[in-house]
Amino acid sequence: MTSLPVDRGAKALGLVIDLDICVGCHACAVICKEWNAGGHAAPLTDTNPYGRDADGVWFNRVHTFEAGAGAESRTVHFPRSCLHCEEPACVTVCPTGASYKRAEDGIVLVDESLCIGCKLCSWACPYGAREYDVDAGVMKKCTLCIDRIYNDNLDEADRVPACVATCPASARHFGDLGDPDSEVSAMVRERGGYDLMAEMGYRPTNKYLPPRPRRDGGGGAGDGAAALEPLGTPEGKFLQWVDRLFSR
């Protein structure tokens, strides 16, 4: 097999990440680490774990950005993992065929037995989604939880990526983005889901849903509420209230 699979079907499994609701809790990042530490790409090595400059392999990392200035600025939490690109640069660049895209569902994986650890794929990936395991000398990456999503040993309901299952804010969704009728595709359409660095011509499968506009009314009445009309002066209120009678 070389470069991209020729017999790729339409199925494109991936994630949809809702930036409007992500609170930046890192749950998805740590559960990803936890599941995968003992999973398909085990281990996710940590170096100097209890000292200075601790460093580890993480398939999912949560950034926090601010956009805009002053009180109007927005704080946006931004989880970042492999986007399982339709034309993954990390695959075509790989000299050994270790990096590959699965024909049947589009998941991009590393066959560690072929990997020589040249790191070129990590240079080729625009998103920083490749994770080199210095100790094992091979490249690792988000597997889209390949060892969960089809796993007969798990309950049907658990056959989703660990990060999706755990997200307390339901900001992560998993599905077939190649199927226009899938829930995730619908979500992308409705919410204006977008590609990262689209201008570079990449075709990531994962989509991000933009933060919704704020509802702070710009100072006037907001959210359909009419401004309150003071009925009388503070002193006058007490006379008005005299005949406010309700029974207990």
Next chain:
Amino acid sequence: MHPAYSIIVFTVASGAGYGVLFALALIAVFATPPGDIWFGLCGFGLALALVSVGLASSALHLGHPERALKAFSQWRSSWLSREGVAAAASYPVAGIFALVWLLGGSGVLLVVPALATAATCIVTVACTGMIYASLKPVRRWHNGWVVPGYLALALMTGALWLGALAHLFGVARPEFAWFGAAAVVVAGLLKLGYWRFIDHDTGGPTAESATGLGALGEVRLLDAPHTSENYLLKEMGYSIARKYARRLRREALWWGFLLPLPSAFAAGLLAPASFATFCALLAAALASAGVLVERWLFFAEARHSVTLYYGARTA
């Protein structure tokens, strides 16, 4: 990008090696090889040694050097694989060329393998350049200047080293020096052009496009995912202060081009053999030192789009 010494040595040494081979091929095609067998032996020896040291050094960079052979498999899509295949192919081709040269062959018998060797040199060095030039996330590599630059610098160092060798064996001819000097000029101009290009290049991805949050205003990183550096940052987040880069560029320019150029001329003009030899060696040594600095900068100045997720405004 992190300037890894293994890769710097790899590209500089193998480039010089292919440059020497290429220069030998030029001699075979356009002139007659000097009769001195030792010159031939040393010339080919130097070329193969440089190439091999380079390739070995590149293997040092690998997590699994013992699996290096697997890298030949993906030549249809991967420039690194192509580079490997071309490099491997260059050995037998150059071997035949060397054999014919050393056995005193001439005419078509010599020219054909020489041309073939020249081609493998060009292809291999071009592939090396393409490894970088093909990487879209690194705009300072993904441009038309990179491959010509690699070719010119390889040729320049190769020509200067072969010229020096010729002086050592007393078979130098002024054309060698002129050729070397010309290569220095071309390579220098290409490098200047490259620097000019990357300094004026705008329009790459931005923190706004990398996050897709541009509609909300200027995007700044508040918190990185982890408080200490990770592989991505160590490998791709290397950045060098502008001031420092300027200084190193000046050094690269002096060592790599401005000083070798008069030395190469001097080697060609000056009669006293020992002084000419000294100048030729100086030119080669200076140029190589300059190219090492240049190559270090080539990595250090390159910026990867992943840095946009770690606080860079543009990449």
Next chain:
Amino acid sequence: MGQERIDTSPKVADEVRRTTCYQCACRCGIKVHLRDGAIRYIEGDRDHPVNRGVLCAKGSAGIMTAYSPARLTKPLKRVGPRGAGEFEEIEWDEALGIAVGWLAEIRKSDPRRLAFFTGRDQSQALTGWWATQFGTPNYAAHGGFCSVNMAAGGLYTIGGSFWEFGEPDWERTRYFMMFGCAEDHHSNPIKIGLSRLKARGAKFVSVNPIKTGYSAIADEWVGLRPGTDGLLVFALIRELLLADKIDFDYLVRYTNAPWLVIRDAGAADDGLFARDVDGNPLCRDGESGELTNALAAGVTPALVGEADLADGRKAVPVFELMARRCLDDEYAPEAVAPKVGIAPATIRRIAAELAHAAFDEEVTLDVPWTDWAGRRHDKMVGRPVSFHAMRGISAHSNGFHTCRALHVLQMLLGSIDCPGGFRYKPPFPRPIPPAPRPAGKPHDIKPGMPLAGAPLGFVTGPEDLLLAGDGAPMRIDKAFSWEAPLAAHGIMHMVVTNAWKGDPYPIDTLFMFMSNMSWNSTMNTAGVMEMLTDSDASTGQYRIPHIIYADAFYSEMVAYADLVLPDTTYLERYDAISLLDRPISGADGAADSIRQPVIATDRDVRPFQDVLLDIGARLGLPGLVDDHGNPRYPGGYADYIVHHERRPGIGTLAGWRGEDGDSHGRGAPNPRQIERYVENGGYWHEPLPEHMRFFKHANRDYLEYAEHMGFTPKAEPVVFQIYSEVMQKFRLAARGHGAVQPPDEHRARIDTYFDPLPMWYPPFEEAAVKTDDYPLHALTQRPMAMYHSWGSHNAWQRQIHGDNHLYMNRAAAEKLGLADDDWVWVISHHGRVKGRLRLMEGVNADTVWTWNAIAKRRGAWNLAADAEEGTRAFLLNHVISELLPEREDGYRYANSDPVTGQAAWYDLRVRIEKALPAEEGMSAPQFDVLDAPPGLAERPRVLRYGAAFRDKGGAKA
């Protein structure tokens, strides 16, 4: 070459055990997947009522806690000077012998000389009971420095509270305002709820000086100046009152708005409720003008207008008093705006939006229910506005009153425990205030005897205070004294300081559990470290003679113990999350749960609860030994959980009681109870029938159920207290009435702050320091991925927060010439710390902040001495004083709320100065590197956790 063949169905586990997470106090249900006895994977339990399948970052990092190299391994006895971390390992028998030796002597002489304080503890039902049996009043958990303002503010006002005792109606609320909450105890449920709420298009407003976390996803961020929420709330109330956007019906039914307050300045009963002969509060019938029992069903009371009492005196309804206060021009939006830092138009708009959601978007459930008077209602009608508040309100010295103001706002909107509003979680609501009263008066304490009651409780007036004959505090932390009369959770942050001073008296043994009191849970950290090691010059003895500490890890506090009792991790022991303690119930039903050991213990450590029961039995404490003096619970804590009864039929766990395990709430102990819990996934959850789910304070069927379950002593409605008579009683005492009066030096303070109506005043530190010298507020926030000090020894969590910065408003910083990554000094009236700066947009311009508890002392937690936590991170606690600046007469009050004693962490005022170039590179202050005690595991340089599972064919075909 073909595509790699992958085993997409690898075996995950040999066994899955369900238990309760304890990487924080949220107490989610977890499924622990085990392979060969090792933890392969921890995931959220989908069926669990708390987390419904989700797991937070901390919970997922549990594996790294279970195998942390900072785990203690054996009992330790101090051999070097205190605080140096020099220990020798001893056997458990010796350890227990030492403890029993000290404690037996104390108990014989004066049980008060034991101060027993617990931190992140969730077995307060046990520890509090143990303290009672021992006989010391000097017991509390961490609540006093945590959020007692929130708890007490609620319990004295609505019989429940925010905190973890209630929650918004996530499914129905239309408008949700969150005040001062970064994470909450209910980490996962809040996130689940916010997401549901936003998905429905309901509006979420976050009032918080800092725009991170929840505030980042809010539809509106109100970035006010810290400590001014009360003003904002008053301004909102004023706008609603002016526009008559008030649920009068609700006020009359459920609050004391119509109750009459005696107006007789100078009289001993001035400001108390006018009552009839049976003690019922009176109101004035709006139609007849007659005075009548305000509690009677069907009365139609006047809400305003003076009434003439039978004795000729005047009385005024609560509503009128409250309205007069709130309508004052000082609370007009224009008047509060400069202090709060929020535009008047925004305040008005929010008031309008609240009114709109409450009154125009009413929620109706077609669920018939019966009220306390037996009247049937065929619908449940709710006002879908809800509120939640946490330590941004409570960790200020004006937090109690701000919290009360917020509850009054809820009442005016008619949105407490109605569909769409704030909802109680059983066992709440409780009577206002709940029983019992604290024990610890002089006659409650006798050598060799148990305390006459529980050490913590709720006072109802000055006569309930715990005072010595001379009016001095009875408790070492001065809780329930004139300094903090309503200190329902104790005042843990004052224990070390007071014990060191011997004020009000010296103690012998400080016994602590799960509390890092020499570091992140104390104020004045460096000072406290000195107090812990200070000795009396005359005797050469330590001022605090004995310190026993139970921790599971090598925390900073371990180094200060004379005797260390190593605990297990949460995955190695039984625990009970009891309704008698901090419940995990949801609004739709009561719940409790257990922990069970899921991995084998590989060290010579014991569950602390077992140890406590053991010590108690060795001391022969009543209740802990049987009639023959043998241990009553030889099976340890699990035995106790099952067999201990608080009252007949009521025990630690509510589920599966009775001989056969078929009664819930009440019933005889069931020997198979724990097994039943294990079978059910570790928890018990009893959903309320639909008709009991709302108006719990006045819902007859619910109240009867609550009585049956033992949640409340009697099935009586809970009437919300806009006006607090308890507060007025203290005020009267300060004004010279009654048998128990404050000493003169405390009178003015009690008089001022025991206002029976909610009030606002500037936080004390702000009022005491020159604000020009300390122009900025300094706050901490909980990082979602760390739990206080616990995360730093966790290999995964510490990669996320191994270091901290001081965050500052960009424009404000640039004005001072400060830039990102500058090393700066943070200077308060008390001291200074040094750290690095990070500029941001989303923070109030007068505020700086950092993540809580990231910095560690070098050498602690088995981290390398050069780890960032010790060398670059900084701890804000060093600049927070446990005492306020001196008042005129030199007296220094605790840095606390004057009503409850709540630690006022967020009152801190600072200025920022750039560090000199030579000062850059290392945080300050720094202390000696702690030695590692014997027995700690080697720190690996490379951690390959999980590799073993792969080799076993875990993943590859």
